[in-house]
Amino acid sequence: MSSVLILGARSDIARACAQFYAKQGYAVQLAARDPAGLEADATDLHLRHRVPVTCHAFDVLDTASFAGFIEALPILPDTVICAVGFMGEQAASERDPQAAALVMRSNYEGPSLILGLLAERFADRNSGTLVGISSVAGDRGRASNYVYGSAKAGFTAFLSGLRNRLSRTRVQVITVKPGFVATRMTEGMDLNPRLTAQPDEVARAIWTAQAKGRSVIYVRGIWRLVMTIIRLLPEAVFKKTSL
Numbered sequence: 648m649s650s651v652l653i654l655g656a657r658s659d660i661a662r663a664c665a666q667f668y669a670k671q672g673y674a675v676q677l678a679a680r681d682p683a684g685l686e687a688d689a690t691d692l693h694l695r696h697r698v699p700v701t702c703h704a705f706d707v708l709d710t711a712s713f714a715g716f717i718e719a720l721p722i723l724p725d726t727v728i729c730a731v732g733f734m735g736e737q738a739a740s741e742r743d744p745q746a747a748a749l750v751m752r753s754n755y756e757g758p759s760l761i762l763g764l765l766a767e768r769f770a771d772r773n774s775g776t777l778v779g780i781s782s783v784a785g786d787r788g789r790a791s792n793y794v795y796g797s798a799k800a801g802f803t804a805f806l807s808g809l810r811n812r813l814s815r816t817r818v819q820v821i822t823v824k825p826g827f828v829a830t831r832m833t834e835g836m837d838l839n840p841r842l843t844a845q846p847d848e849v850a851r852a853i854w855t856a857q858a859k860g861r862s863v864i865y866v867r868g869i870w871r872l873v874m875t876i877i878r879l880l881p882e883a884v885f886k887k888t889s890l
Contacts (some may be wrong), residue, residue, distance in 0.1 A: 650674040652724035655731035659830035669696040676706035707757030740794035754798035786808035826870040
């Protein structure tokens with residue numbers, strides 16, 4: 648039986664991924680800071696899909712614990728989906744270095760380091776898929792969220808380099824770039840329905856990318872065009888925008 652490890656398993660996207668992969672017959676390992684809070688999801692997954700489900704403590708900020716976390720897993724999974732993320736508030740990050748550091752560490756440092764350690768084990772085994780959920784916010788720094796965007800840009804670059812290094816192995820590295828997603832994180836925001844995906848849409852896109860051997864995906868696809876236009880704006884023009 649194939650298995651999937653989902654990091655940051657309390658998020659809406661993570662829950663959708665857990666349901667989707669369990670439906671395909673994958674054993675599921677759920678990991679979050681409070682594993683007791685995962686028990687209801689684990690019970691639902693097991694009863695609904697009749698697959699093994701385990702819960703594990705994982706704190707993306709506690710980088711010293713990463714090696715022990717991996718060693719304690721019941722098995723080395725076939726697929727890892729890193730759905731860890733923390734948007735924070737741009738205004739707070741501008742005023743408070745600690746608030747900015749929390750955003751940067753949650754979206755770049757921790758996710759990169761844990762996937763890097765797992766990549767070493769996958770490379771030794773010569774198989775597996777590593778999925779990092781980044782963001783379109785990392786494609787170009789914008790005034791409205793540049794602290795979060797810069798962290799996601801770093802994560803995107805890390806995944807690109809990791810993919811390049813592992814290209815001669817059978818380890819697949821997928822970068823997922825969602826735009827707006829209807830989750831608790833975006834609740835209350837005035838989102839354009841055409842640009843806003845649902846969590847299960849992201850899960851399906853990840854599954855399809857894994858099956859088809861894709862490297863970088865945008866969810867929804869229209870974001871590839873939107874961000875290409877934003878990236879191509881001359882700096883003099885870009886500075887006059889309020890994106």
